Amino acid sequence: MKKYIIQSIRLTVVLIVLLCVVYPISVAFMGKMSKGNGGGEKIIKNGKTVGYALLGQSFTKPEYFWGRPSAAGYNAAGSAGSNKGPSNPDYLKDVQSRIDTLLKYNPGIKKSDIPADMVTASGSGLDPNISEAGAAIQVARVAKARKIDEQKVKELVAMNTLKPFMGLFGPSSVNVLKLNLALDEL
Amino acid sequence: MNTELTGIIATFLLTLVIAIPLGMYLAKVFAGEKVWTDFLKPLESGIYKLSGINIKEQMNWKQQMKALMTINLLWLVYGFFVLIFQDKLPFNPDGNPGMTPDLAFNTIISFVANCNLQHYSGESGVSYLSQQYVLMFLQFVSAATGIAAAIVLFKAFRDKTTTELGNFWEFFVKAITRLLLPLSIVVALILTFNGTPSSYEGKDQFISMQGDTVNVSRGPAAQMIAIKHLGTNGGGYFGVNSAHPFENPSYFTNMVELIAQVIIPIAMVIAFGFFIRRKKLGWTIFGVMTIGLFMLLIPMLSSELGGSPALAKMGISQTTGAMEGKEVRFGPAASAYWATVTTIISTGSVNSMHDSTMPMSGTWQLLGMMINSFYGGCGVGLLNYFIYLIVAVFISGLMVGRTPEFLGHKVEAREIKIAAIITLLSPFLILAGTAIASYVFTNYGDAGWAVQPKNWLNNPGFHGFSEMLYEVTSSNANNGSGFEGLGDNNIFWNLLTGVIIFLGRFLPIIGPIAIAGLLGAKKFIPESAGTLRTDTKTFALMTFAVIIVLNALSYFPALALGPIAEYFTMLK
Numbered sequence: 168m169k170k171y172i173i174q175s176i177r178l179t180v181v182l183i184v185l186l187c188v189v190y191p192i193s194v195a196f197m198g199k200m201s202k203g204n205g206g207g208e209k210i211i212k213n214g215k216t217v218g219y220a221l222l223g224q225s226f227t228k229p230e231y232f233w234g235r236p237s238a239a240g241y242n243a244a245g246s247a248g249s250n251k252g253p254s255n256p257d258y259l260k261d262v263q264s265r266i267d268t269l270l271k272y273n274p275g276i277k278k279s280d281i282p283a284d285m286v287t288a289s290g291s292g293l294d295p296n297i298s299e300a301g302a303a304i305q306v307a308r309v310a311k312a313r314k315i316d317e318q319k320v321k322e323l324v325a326m327n328t329l330k331p332f333m334g335l336f337g338p339s340s341v342n343v344l345k346l347n348l349a350l351d352e353l
Numbered sequence: 354m355n356t357e358l359t360g361i362i363a364t365f366l367l368t369l370v371i372a373i374p375l376g377m378y379l380a381k382v383f384a385g386e387k388v389w390t391d392f393l394k395p396l397e398s399g400i401y402k403l404s405g406i407n408i409k410e411q412m413n414w415k416q417q418m419k420a421l422m423t424i425n426l427l428w429l430v431y432g433f434f435v436l437i438f439q440d441k442l443p444f445n446p447d448g449n450p451g452m453t454p455d456l457a458f459n460t461i462i463s464f465v466a467n468c469n470l471q472h473y474s475g476e477s478g479v480s481y482l483s484q485q486y487v488l489m490f491l492q493f494v495s496a497a498t499g500i501a502a503a504i505v506l507f508k509a510f511r512d513k514t515t516t517e518l519g520n521f522w523e524f525f526v527k528a529i530t531r532l533l534l535p536l537s538i539v540v541a542l543i544l545t546f547n548g549t550p551s552s553y554e555g556k557d558q559f560i561s562m563q564g565d566t567v568n569v570s571r572g573p574a575a576q577m578i579a580i581k582h583l584g585t586n587g588g589g590y591f592g593v594n595s596a597h598p599f600e601n602p603s604y605f606t607n608m609v610e611l612i613a614q615v616i617i618p619i620a621m622v623i624a625f626g627f628f629i630r631r632k633k634l635g636w637t638i639f640g641v642m643t644i645g646l647f648m649l650l651i652p653m654l655s656s657e658l659g660g661s662p663a664l665a666k667m668g669i670s671q672t673t674g675a676m677e678g679k680e681v682r683f684g685p686a687a688s689a690y691w692a693t694v695t696t697i698i699s700t701g702s703v704n705s706m707h708d709s710t711m712p713m714s715g716t717w718q719l720l721g722m723m724i725n726s727f728y729g730g731c732g733v734g735l736l737n738y739f740i741y742l743i744v745a746v747f748i749s750g751l752m753v754g755r756t757p758e759f760l761g762h763k764v765e766a767r768e769i770k771i772a773a774i775i776t777l778l779s780p781f782l783i784l785a786g787t788a789i790a791s792y793v794f795t796n797y798g799d800a801g802w803a804v805q806p807k808n809w810l811n812n813p814g815f816h817g818f819s820e821m822l823y824e825v826t827s828s829n830a831n832n833g834s835g836f837e838g839l840g841d842n843n844i845f846w847n848l849l850t851g852v853i854i855f856l857g858r859f860l861p862i863i864g865p866i867a868i869a870g871l872l873g874a875k876k877f878i879p880e881s882a883g884t885l886r887t888d889t890k891t892f893a894l895m896t897f898a899v900i901i902v903l904n905a906l907s908y909f910p911a912l913a914l915g916p917i918a919e920y921f922t923m924l925k
Binding site (some may be wrong): 168171172173174175176177178179181182183185186187190191193194195197198199201202203204205206207208209215216217218219220221222223224225226227228231235241242243244245246247248249250251252253254255256258259262263266278279280281282283284286287288289290291292293294295296297298300301329331332334335336337338339340344347348351 | 356357359360363364400403404405406419420423424427428431474476477485486489490493494522526529534537538541542545546548550551552553554556557559560561562563565567568569570571573575576591592593596597598599602603604605607608660661663664667668669670671672673674675676677678679680681682683684687703704705706708709710711712811812813814815816817819836837838919922923
């Protein structure tokens, strides 16, 4: 028994060096060569960081495309889903009020045009994407608020749409942050 | 065919393409045959030498279990103190506080046991020191513990009669050097080059486009995410696990993480067949497990892709499916596939919030964890399946009126008693645990804990009951996922689930190893015409029936009170 205890202690120390020092530091070292230098890819405008490419932001102004509802308020210090169950009456009220808000700010769209992702909270609370249908219902509002042609806005949406992986696997999505940056640059 | 479905089909096929050769490789590694990774031998010799280990020393099953328990208990003590004092120790750039003793108790058991139930949130609850030197360390060694235990079982059936089952330390170290570490390096690099942070920089701050000040938690996440999947641990770096855009940046990384978590459990089954020189048995077990996977996956896909009936009534469009708690870049199909895989193999990482999935999906998730052996966790999945095998052998023996045998060894009263105890342990822990929690919730709602029992549940009604049932089931299965709406960081849940995780981990390791050790030591009886063969389709069907009947009898009432009741109320 005593032998096992001593062997356990020595083995643990050796493995801590291998697994907690050598392994993570060598990965971190090689990660320096990645796009964001291993610290997450930043989006920089006029010398200032305006966001992280992977993290969604809160957009509420009519001239911007809106992202999905977030249980974390898009504050990336933390992350959270709503964890609301599908039959929860309070949750269903929330969804109804999100539908009403969308209908109010996007006159001209029908209820049946609204895709589920625009009225449900994402898993992380930081989802950077919306569906193509989610962007489509906002085009008219954004074009009107910016006094530009709807066709131009549609082109920008198409440019910021990510097709399924290799054209074959998974859903397509629209990156809200990149789309709004592109709008500001017009 | 739609791209969401082709995505999961491709993921599953790629998994097999990697897992099957990996299984053959593992059989050779642990049998000591020549393999291309033998260039790592000097590293291993160095580790043995520094640790004072002589791998030529043979152990019987009891010595194996003593070695296993000794080192696991050591990790419990080490980790407990680091977590409590993390605020006073170095590598804490965000200034996170030390854990309370009950939270540290829960967390350390959870990570030693390969469960990774997390009652803290990664961003604010642990320092970089705890993340790497305790939690990530344990993700490696707990997975290696499970694999080494499974190899001990392999050894018992390789030779005709034997009590010498090899050296535990050798299996344990090789599981790390030949399998977990090299694969982790590959996966961690793929993740970091696709956007997951891997450097040691602390929190960042920026002003968003609309002028909000936003803080961003970062840190060496890629390294931990790689092993959390390969080792079927599941404990994420960030609070929402692999739903977080940093932990899982794209559909491609989602495929990588999905593949990473299943390859070792499948490889272990294939390796079993090759190692004991009964390939057909390995393939038969693999077949039963794969059918089990699809029987849970297909109904889950159908309920998630169908969308929420309550939202459908509101008149919106759900062309892709239910989206609450899911990320747009994965979509409902890949989220449902993930939810199935992570519950059957005890990973417990999530890429969508299970609390918000459709009621019947919750049923399939719970059932996956209750069965806990369709592939199952690293090494331990096969050990759980072994218990079902022994029960099936026993029942078949009774049906045909012969002494039951398994691989040429008589299965007698002692082995059956152990198998029966282990079989009964899960329903006992799950049902008793849920009952106690429900009792406290109804009768002691005002108890002055960090979260008052009356405020535990994030959802009313049947769904609230499911939250408690899920938490306890996940603990017993060493899964670690949760219906995360549950307010679980308080002394009641920390202690209850801590104890359940511990019992649900170590007894189901020791039980099967004891049976294997006892059987392996018995006289070998050559096969004859009267032998009950365990690698036939008939016996596979028998095992499957045993699994379904045992679990249906144990859990149907509890499931009926939770997700199934919710399902019917939503039909109205």
